[in-house]
Amino acid sequence: MRLLDVHAHLQDEAFDGIVPQIMDEAAEQGLEAVVCAGTTINDWEQVLALSESTNCVLPALGVHPWYVNDNYQKDGDQLCELAPKLCAIGETGLDSLRGDTRLQMESLKIHIDIAKSHNLPLVIHCVKAFDEMYAILNKTRPAVPVLFHGFNSSTQLARQMRKVCDCYFSLSPSFCSPDKVRKRKTSELVRYLYNENLLLLESDAPFPVSVDHKKASTWPSDIAQSLKNLSGVLETTEEITADQIFKLSSRMFNNKNRIRP
Numbered sequence: 612m613r614l615l616d617v618h619a620h621l622q623d624e625a626f627d628g629i630v631p632q633i634m635d636e637a638a639e640q641g642l643e644a645v646v647c648a649g650t651t652i653n654d655w656e657q658v659l660a661l662s663e664s665t666n667c668v669l670p671a672l673g674v675h676p677w678y679v680n681d682n683y684q685k686d687g688d689q690l691c692e693l694a695p696k697l698c699a700i701g702e703t704g705l706d707s708l709r710g711d712t713r714l715q716m717e718s719l720k721i722h723i724d725i726a727k728s729h730n731l732p733l734v735i736h737c738v739k740a741f742d743e744m745y746a747i748l749n750k751t752r753p754a755v756p757v758l759f760h761g762f763n764s765s766t767q768l769a770r771q772m773r774k775v776c777d778c779y780f781s782l783s784p785s786f787c788s789p790d791k792v793r794k795r796k797t798s799e800l801v802r803y804l805y806n807e808n809l810l811l812l813e814s815d816a817p818f819p820v821s822v823d824h825k826k827a828s829t830w831p832s833d834i835a836q837s838l839k840n841l842s843g844v845l846e847t848t849e850e851i852t853a854d855q856i857f858k859l860s861s862r863m864f865n866n867k868n869r870i871r872p
Contacts, residue, residue, distance in 0.1 A: 612641040612853045614838065615860035615870070616831040617781050618702075618734065618760040618813035621647045621668060622657040625817040625827040633831060634667055640835035641853070643667060644861075644870050645814075648702045648734060648760075650675035652686050659696060669864055671699035671734055673722055676706040676715040683714055687721035691728075698864045700726040701734025702760065705744050712740070716747065723751050732756040732863050741768060749775040756863050761786075761815055766800045769809070779863070780804055781813040784829055787837035798844045805845055805852070811860050812837050 616637070621630050634645070649658040649672040662670040672693055674686050694700065703722035705715050726733040733755055737744050741764070748757070753776055762769070762780040772778050782801075791797050804810035812834040817827025842852045861870045 612850050613857045614640065614642045614812065614834055614853060615857055615864070616642060616645040616814050616816075616834050617758065617811045617860055617864065618648055619645050619816040619831050620650065620818070621645060621661055621816070621831075622649065622654045623817050623827075630661060630665060630668070634665060637830070637832040638667075640832045642831055642834065643857075644669055644864075645831050646671050646699060646734075646864055648699075649673060650702055651678040652682075652689065655689075655693065659693070662696075666869055669698040669867070669869060670696060671701055672697055673701035673703040673734065674718055675702050676704050676718070676736060677710050679710060679714045679718040681714070683718040683721065687718070687725065690722070691725050694725055694729040694731065697729075697731060698866055698869075699732040699734050699758075700729070701732075701758075702736050703734070704736035704738075705740035706736060706738040707740045707743075708738055712743070716743065719747060720751065723747075723753050726755050727751075727753050730755060731866065732758055734758045734760055736760060741772070745772065745775060748772070752776065758811065758863070760813055764800075765796065766803045769800065769803065773809075779809045779811055779859070781811040782837065782841070783813055783815050784833040784837050787812075787840045789840050792840050792844050801841055801844050805841075805855070808855065808859055810841075810856060811863075812856055 644667045649655045757776045757778040816829040
């Protein structure tokens with residue numbers, strides 16, 4: 612059984628000095644690689660360093676909507692220079708609960724342009740801003756895969772976003788908890804994503820973290836439990852579910868040929 616965590620933040624200080632240990636433990640659960648997403652220009656160098664020192668860490672860089680500021684154009688210029696080293700662009704997106712939405716929109720457009728020009732997947736964070744996201748994607752029509760990470764909305768919304776881009780959806784351990792996946796709307800979404808081959812798994816590790824930011828509550832290895840819970844809903848074996856998800860994940864993020872066939 613082979614797994615790929617498509618969204619984590621191994622550069623977070625909660626994981627300082629223990630990334631090799633984390634990856635070794637995750638490998639025991641079948642995890643072969645982790646897409647490590649940078650969120651601010653201040654952590655990009657660390658993400659790249661982890662990727663260079665650990666072959667199974669795949670780098671993605673972007674400016675998270677929480678951290679977008681007036682320097683978004685300059686950040687975009689630097690991101691464009693680093694793009695050839697990456698497996699994806701992002702984390703970028705829109706979040707109406709935090710930050711300046713106007714600046715977020717401008718930054719998102721720049722990320723889309725960079726992803727398109729370098730033919731890289733785009734990793735999206737979207738919270739209570741799907742109407743605005745739909746409008747931007749409908750206008751820009753990115754001809755690259757778009758991953759909505761940590762998706763926790765409806766089947767209807769997933770279908771709607773598919774009208775404007777080649778998008779996919781990753782589910783977190785909290786979304787895949789036994790109690791939640793048994794709910795009708797959640798199980799409906801899981802079945803739709805799996806049957807349409809749009810489903811990926813993420814840990815979003817280490818979040819949420821302790822108040823002092825020293826203790827992680829999620830780990831890359833947690834996606835093995837997510838897989839088990841989803842397989843129960845889908846009424847398939849873990850091996851069959853994992854095979855489909857891994858093939859999709861590796862096709863999206865293996866542009867540097869760092870995942871064995």
